[in-house]
Amino acid sequence: MEENTEKMPIRCKAAMSKVAGEPLEMEEVEVAPPRAHEVRIRILCTSLCHTDVTFWRMKDLPAMYPSILGHEATGVVESVGDGVVEVAVGDTVVPVFSAQCGDCADCLSDRSNICSGLPIRPGGMPRDGRSRFSFASTGEPIHHFISVSSFSEYTVVDVAEIVPGGIPHEMACLLSCCVSTGVGAAWKVAAVEPGSSVAVFGLGAVGLAVTQGCRMHGAKRIIGIDLNPEKREIGKRLGITDFIDPNGTDGRTVSEVIKEMTGGGADYCFECIGSTSVMAEAFKSSRMGWGKTIVLGVSNDVAPISIPSHDILRGRSVVGSLFGGLKPKTDIPILAQMYLDKELELALEEFVTHEMGFDDINTALELLTQGKCLRCIIWMDGAREKENVVKVKPKENGRACEAA
Amino acid sequence: MEDKCPEPIHCKVPAAARRRAAAVCRAAGEPLTVEEVVVDPPRAYELRIKIVCTSLCHSDVTFWRMKVRIAGPISFPIARVRVIFGHEAFGKCSLLRFPFSVLLFENFCALAEDSAWFGLHFKFHEKDVPNPDFLWPVIRDRVVESVGEHVEGFAAGDSVVPTFLSQCSECTDCKSSRSNVCSKYRFAVRPGMPRDDTTRFRDAGGSPLHHFLGVSSFSEYTVVDVTQVVKVDPALPPPTACLLSCGASTGVGAAWKLAKVEPGSSVAIFGLGAVGLAVAEGARICGASKIIGVDLNPEKDELGKKFGVTHFINPKELGEKTVSQVIIEMTDGGADYCFECIGLAALMSDAFQSSREGWGKTIILGVEMHGAPFSIPSREILHGKCVMGSLFGGVKPKQDIPILAEKYLNKELELDKFITHEVALKDINTAFDLLLQGKSLRCTIWMDK
Numbered sequence: 001m002e003e004n005t006e007k008m009p010i011r012c013k014a015a016m017s018k019v020a021g022e023p024l025e026m027e028e029v030e031v032a033p034p035r036a037h038e039v040r041i042r043i044l045c046t047s048l049c050h051t052d053v054t055f056w057r058m059k060d061l062p063a064m065y066p067s068i069l070g071h072e073a074t075g076v077v078e079s080v081g082d083g084v085v086e087v088a089v090g091d092t093v094v095p096v097f098s099a100q101c102g103d104c105a106d107c108l109s110d111r112s113n114i115c116s117g118l119p120i121r122p123g124g125m126p127r128d129g130r131s132r133f134s135f136a137s138t139g140e141p142i143h144h145f146i147s148v149s150s151f152s153e154y155t156v157v158d159v160a161e162i163v164p165g166g167i168p169h170e171m172a173c174l175l176s177c178c179v180s181t182g183v184g185a186a187w188k189v190a191a192v193e194p195g196s197s198v199a200v201f202g203l204g205a206v207g208l209a210v211t212q213g214c215r216m217h218g219a220k221r222i223i224g225i226d227l228n229p230e231k232r233e234i235g236k237r238l239g240i241t242d243f244i245d246p247n248g249t250d251g252r253t254v255s256e257v258i259k260e261m262t263g264g265g266a267d268y269c270f271e272c273i274g275s276t277s278v279m280a281e282a283f284k285s286s287r288m289g290w291g292k293t294i295v296l297g298v299s300n301d302v303a304p305i306s307i308p309s310h311d312i313l314r315g316r317s318v319v320g321s322l323f324g325g326l327k328p329k330t331d332i333p334i335l336a337q338m339y340l341d342k343e344l345e346l347a348l349e350e351f352v353t354h355e356m357g358f359d360d361i362n363t364a365l366e367l368l369t370q371g372k373c374l375r376c377i378i379w380m381d382g383a384r385e386k387e388n389v390v391k392v393k394p395k396e397n398g399r400a401c402e403a404a
Numbered sequence: 405m406e407d408k409c410p411e412p413i414h415c416k417v418p419a420a421a422r423r424r425a426a427a428v429c430r431a432a433g434e435p436l437t438v439e440e441v442v443v444d445p446p447r448a449y450e451l452r453i454k455i456v457c458t459s460l461c462h463s464d465v466t467f468w469r470m471k472v473r474i475a476g477p478i479s480f481p482i483a484r485v486r487v488i489f490g491h492e493a494f495g496k497c498s499l500l501r502f503p504f505s506v507l508l509f510e511n512f513c514a515l516a517e518d519s520a521w522f523g524l525h526f527k528f529h530e531k532d533v534p535n536p537d538f539l540w541p542v543i544r545d546r547v548v549e550s551v552g553e554h555v556e557g558f559a560a561g562d563s564v565v566p567t568f569l570s571q572c573s574e575c576t577d578c579k580s581s582r583s584n585v586c587s588k589y590r591f592a593v594r595p596g597m598p599r600d601d602t603t604r605f606r607d608a609g610g611s612p613l614h615h616f617l618g619v620s621s622f623s624e625y626t627v628v629d630v631t632q633v634v635k636v637d638p639a640l641p642p643p644t645a646c647l648l649s650c651g652a653s654t655g656v657g658a659a660w661k662l663a664k665v666e667p668g669s670s671v672a673i674f675g676l677g678a679v680g681l682a683v684a685e686g687a688r689i690c691g692a693s694k695i696i697g698v699d700l701n702p703e704k705d706e707l708g709k710k711f712g713v714t715h716f717i718n719p720k721e722l723g724e725k726t727v728s729q730v731i732i733e734m735t736d737g738g739a740d741y742c743f744e745c746i747g748l749a750a751l752m753s754d755a756f757q758s759s760r761e762g763w764g765k766t767i768i769l770g771v772e773m774h775g776a777p778f779s780i781p782s783r784e785i786l787h788g789k790c791v792m793g794s795l796f797g798g799v800k801p802k803q804d805i806p807i808l809a810e811k812y813l814n815k816e817l818e819l820d821k822f823i824t825h826e827v828a829l830k831d832i833n834t835a836f837d838l839l840l841q842g843k844s845l846r847c848t849i850w851m852d853k
Contacts, residue, residue: 105762112762114788116737264587276782288590289576289583295785304779309749309772312793315585320785 007033007079010040011136013381014152015361018066020059023362024151028136029068031154034081037127038156041075041093044169044383046150047375048072048364049177050204051298054274055145056365058300064123067143068133070151071097072177072375074169084159092165094176096328097146099126099160113188113327118160120146125158132156148176151361153380163332167339170355170377171348174205175332177323178375179348181296182209182272183335184324186217190268190294194218199258199266200240201282202273203231205351205374206296208238210270212346215239216338219268223261225254228371238350255284265291274299279318280306288314295320351375355384426605426623427832428613429487433469435833436622441488441613443625444604448553450597450627451497453564456642458493458621459823459846460835461650462677466747466773467593467616468836487595487614488605491568492846493621494645497558497633555630563638565649567801568617570598570631584800589631591795593617598629619649622832624851634805639813643823643848647678648805648812650796651846652819654769655682655745656808657797659690663741663767667691672731672739673713674755675746676704678822678845679769681711683743688712689816692741696734698727701842710821731758738764746770752778752791761787768793822846 010031015024034040052069055062077091087093097120101107104117118126123143125132133142133149149155165172174180182205186192196219200207203226214222215238224231224240232243242261246254259265265287271279274297283293283305295305295318307318326332338346354376356363364376427436446452468489558564570589577583585591589598595614596602604627605613605620620626636645647653655678659665671687673680676699687695688711697704697713705716715734719727732738738760744752747770756766756778768791772778780791799805811817825847827834838844 109763112788114762116762274782279782289585289587290580295782297782298786299782301781301783304781305785306777306779307791308777309747309752309768309793310775312768312791313771313795314591315583315792315794315798317790317792318780318785319788319790320782321788322786325788 073150186213207272490621659686662798
């Protein structure tokens with residue numbers, strides 16, 4: 001591709017994380033042009049994932065300040081750097097925090113989805129570790145967040161982390177993290193077989209996506225566990241067969257209840273929260289002989305997971321994964337097709353509970369931290385009117401997970 | 405059911421040529437005493453086995469010296485005394501009940517009358533007649549061995565190994581290839597037999613003696629549940645067969661069956677005892693290209709080479725670096741498979757950290773000697789790592805021990821190198837000393853020397 005001589009920095013709006021836990025501040029930033037193997041994207045819509053919240057609250061490394069958070073998004077290619085042939089200006093794409101360079105041992109193997117060719121470099125771009133963002137007023141650099149940084153009208157992403165879009169934007173957005181993580185975990189990491197019994201700890205977007213994935217693979221029993229009793233209804237709609245509220249078990253532990261329900265423990269237990277004590281409880285809820293615990297939640301890592309050493313000897317295992325074990329470029333198109341193929345009933349619409357403009361991004365943070373939403377789709381200015389091809393949804397659509 | 409035929413065996417018969425004895429633990433951590441014991445007849449679904457030889461496994465040592473109760477499913481009461489340890493062994497069984505035959509019955513009566521001792525010690529029901537093929541060696545040995553009711557598939561003189569893990573072949577786990585932990589007769593450290601929790605042993609004074617893992621092989625005779633007995637090829641040398649009843653099967657099984665090590669893999673083994681070296685042997689026959697052994701005993705460096713270990717790490721000689729840092733360097737990112745073969749939580753965590761992101765698997769085989777939990781950093785496991793544990797290396801006893809035996813007999817698997825010492829039963833405490841001092845791998849304890 002010949003060099004684009006008109007590559008200039010772009011000035012635009014971004015929601016900045018400056019102090020841990022404080023509301024994001026809108027600032028004017030300068031976004032540098034894409035370098036070789038990079039793509040500059042105009043974000044259409046982005047959504048808030050709890051991992052953004054976990055890092056937003058974190059005072060120390062690996063959280064960095066100031067930074068632009070956000071990693072679930074859909075965008076349009078504005079310009080490309082040298083050597084980019086996969087996508088062209090004007091293409092709709094989904095950026096993903098998990099790279100797929102296609103060349104390293106991990107990308108070439110089906111056992112792994114952790115690209116070792118382009119590992120995540122905290123705060124910067126994967127190839128040179130530097131930032132493409134700076135404050136428009138001072139030129140001070142701003143840190144990236146896991147190579148995506150979608151809480152900005154424009155961002156720069158490595159081409160190894162770009163997947164062509166192809167379904168309605170707000171659905172495609174979900175495939176860039178939560179739904180792929182959940183469905184992938186059931187499909188690839190656990191490889192749930194028909195007739196399995198499954199326990200899902202945490203019925204947020206990831207847990208509900210796990211539920212969908214397990215249902216699609218024929219699980220017979222899907223037990224959903226959540227402290228929020230309102231998750232029961234949405235859980236049932238998306239496929240859970242039983243619901244446990246840990247505060248409503250008459251003093252028994254969750255693992256005791258699950259072992260009773262399943263006659264010894266579930267075949268697969270998924271942790272979709274990011275709490276190491278829940279990970280340990282999930283382990284205890286798994287069946288002897290072949291019970292697998294799948295860790296998906298991103299914790300703040302203050303405490304490690306504590307595994308009873310004698311219990312693991314009885315044929316149990318614990319496995320963790322990023323992005324549900326999926327290879328982004330290979331597998332996101334497959335999930336997109338699953339959504340379009342109505343037979344499989346991948347109900348992406350159920351995950352979108354709120355929509356709002358970019359200026360209301362802090363509302364999204366409040367809703368998520370209060371457990372009142374699944375996914376808030378944040379539309380960039382002008383994106384909804386011009387680009388959206390599906391009918392606009394009401395802002396709040398009365399889902400069960402909202403508190404009255 | 406009542407076992408109508410045999411009487412209890414007193415394992416020290418005055419007129420007999422050989423002594424009958426067992427090594428009894430009377431105090432945690434103290435030397436065993438070799439003394440006369442009484443071994444009851446087998447009940448329904450049980451076999452009484454004449455132990456030919458047994459060997460000492462570190463799990464025996466772990467429970468022998470355990471003084472306190474450990475929380476959880478594996479627990480041992482305080483001051484557990486009067487136990488017969490041992491769970492790695494090889495022996496012979498024989499069948500007593502056969503279809504009625506008048507001719508044989510008459511001959512048998514004649515023989516019984518001729519042998520006063522035999523007549524005294526053997527009582528039979530009129531419907532039952534011993535197998536004539538078996539009769540002569542029996543009379544010669546002046547021992548009658550027995551099986552309880554409902555035991556099928558075992559015949560006189562069968563070479564068998566007892567296993568601490570059951571295989572009932574009926575439950576969901578036994579029927580599945582994904583599991584080797586029988587859910588009908590769950591593994592537990594209990595003082596009695598698995599079906600009724602009672603004991604078959606008494607000491608000379610008549611006090612009950614406790615079983616260990618339902619095997620109790622530090623005895624000339626023992627009673628084992630039929631779900632814990634595996635027939636093996638008689639061509640197997642007894643000390644080798646012994647190894648297949650625990651240590652060698654656990655290690656080889658873990659590499660071959662559980663981890664499924666592929667050719668070209670890198671493997672790290674924490675602890676080069678018999679189990680760790682069996683993992684190395686298993687990894688070798690699976691074609692691993694790098695087998696890293698980690699042990700505090702520098703002598704294991706030379707020994708490890710005989711078992712296929714390609715790189716040796718002594719944690720005390722690394723200076724500032726940690727073991728996992730060194731392994732990650734050696735393997736350019738972490739080993740494909742890491743095995744913990746000691747039983748220490750800190751090493752389980754080290755093994756996990758030494759495994760490769762993306763697909764690295766950590767396999768826990770060691771029985772934690774303090775019952776302590778081990779820790780996994782949660783962010784690290786998200787990067788595609790897996791940790792799993794197993795009893796007996798994922799091996800289903802009745803199905804897989806014969807497969808391993810065949811691999812040995814056709815020279816694919818080399819097991820003789822595990823046996824470094826041998827002693828007679830009376831010197832069993834020497835076996836403990838050798839193991840505790842790190843001087844032996846497997847010491848064969850012969851009953852008949």
